[in-house]
Amino acid sequence: MLFHNFVLLGLAPIALAKVQYLGVAIAGGDFGCQIDGTCPLSSVQLAGDGPDQMKHFVGDLGMNMMRLPISWQFLVNNQLGGDLDANNMGKYDKMVQSCLSTGAHCMIDIHNFARWNGGVIGQGGPTDDQFVSLWTQLATKYAANDKVAFEIMNEPHDLDINIWAQTCQKVVNAIRQAGATSQMILLPGTNFDSAATLVSSGSAAALMRIQNPDGTTDNLVLDIHKYLDEDNSGTHKECVTDNVEDFKTVANFLRASGRKGLVSESGASSAASCLKAFCSQNNFINANSDVFAGFVGWAAGSFDASYVLGLTPTKQNGKLVDNQLMMQCIMAPWKNFSNSTIGTPQKPSVQQPTSLSSSSTMVLPPSLVTPTGDMVTIPLLTAAPTVVSKFSTRPIGSDTEMFITTPVSEMTTMTRLFSATGAPPEMPSPTFHPYAINPLGSSSLQTTLPKASGTPGTPGAGPVASGAAAAAGKAAACGLVFIGTLVAMLL
Structure with missing residues (x-):
């Protein structure tokens, strides 16, 4: 040629270089969850075609990590501090097993914003013991599979970060003591886990003090989120920043600390401003793969094509086809930075x-x-x-x-x-x-x-x-x- x-x-x-893990969230289990931690069971919509989407993302695109959001309430059937509900947990586990069958890493994401029906975990709301009980059961169930990753909590906010770090330490101890000794655990900071404030809020420093029971920090990873719209909410079509400076700050902190982070949630629309900014952000993340272990885009799963940040593939001529945002700003930067x-x-x-x-x-x-x-x-x-x-x-x-x-x-x-x-x-x-x-x-x-x-x-x-x-x-x-x-x- x-x-x-x-x-x-x-x-x-x-x-x-490129990040080790690349994936997408298979949303639906989080539907209905509000930032005050209320998550109605009736709103949960586990994606019926989720298994097919995951096969496509892994088999056709080469992704290797899926994020599976779910609410705390759903897993225990609204019984705070209770056991995992056999029926509801069975439905969620079916999604987890479908993910694992692809060979990808599968992230369990408790999508409650560090709350249960308005109360902050360990800070006036649910007790640490109640939260630890949830994670003890989940870790026990998946202890034998090192491709299951544990995201302690989605986007904590408006809490005391030092107290929250103590709560996270108890969860880490419980997960490891349940036999899940090699799995990745993601540690989330306050202010919705935003890359813009992880360092300045003291979140990163507090979370990096967390250790495994044996005193090591192996597979304890800083959880990182960031959107590109005007208020970092991920609800607006236009992007106003490429986040490079924010991720640069986090990268410098991680590099100086000898630690790694993983961007478990970031997304954008397909507007021209986002195709430019989102691509730029993701190129930077891949170029700094020495400290960023992975990137997970938001979101596919139960979202339809009208969702502003949608990454759900459409079926054309019997095949799943991805949109421009997925191919140009998530796949292209990753494929481009091949080894x-x-x-x-x-x-x-x-x-x-x-x-x-x-x-x-x-x-x-x-x-x-x-x-x-x-x-x-x-x-x-x-x-x-x-x-x-x-x-x-x-x-x-x-x-x-x-x-x-x-x-x-x-x-x-x-x-x-x-x-x-x-x-x-x-x-x-x-x-x-x-x-x-x-x-x-x-x-x-x-x-x-x-x-x-x-x-x-x-x-x-x-x-x-x-x-x-x-x-x-x-x-x-x-x-x-x-x-x-x-x-x-x-x-």
């Missing part, structure tokens, strides 16, 4: 391929590029399942290499020929100029447009690799597909 024609010279290897080797060029190479085949070419339409001055920004389309031209869309195999060219200036010649012939045209002697990409946190690729003389512009600053080097490095080292990271100019 086209990529194999590139000659790589003077390349230094750079290892890229492969790329090269750092000393000098861009120029090649003159004689032809382009339909299986190796993607022509991006003008609607997908954003020229700004002498720069063009191209969204990362690493999960794109089609070859795209201005006039046609044709399926390609998931194992097909793609070559991206930018439709700037008079690129319409190529798209016209594509439309007329159904395949990219034979090119007698075109000149392609590979441009630099930034693998460390960008949600889009930027390259300098050629000057009027036809001389290629200067690649952007920062840690970069030529598209050709990236393609060949992946193909040669891993036998993997090069998807969406080669930018070239057709002059």
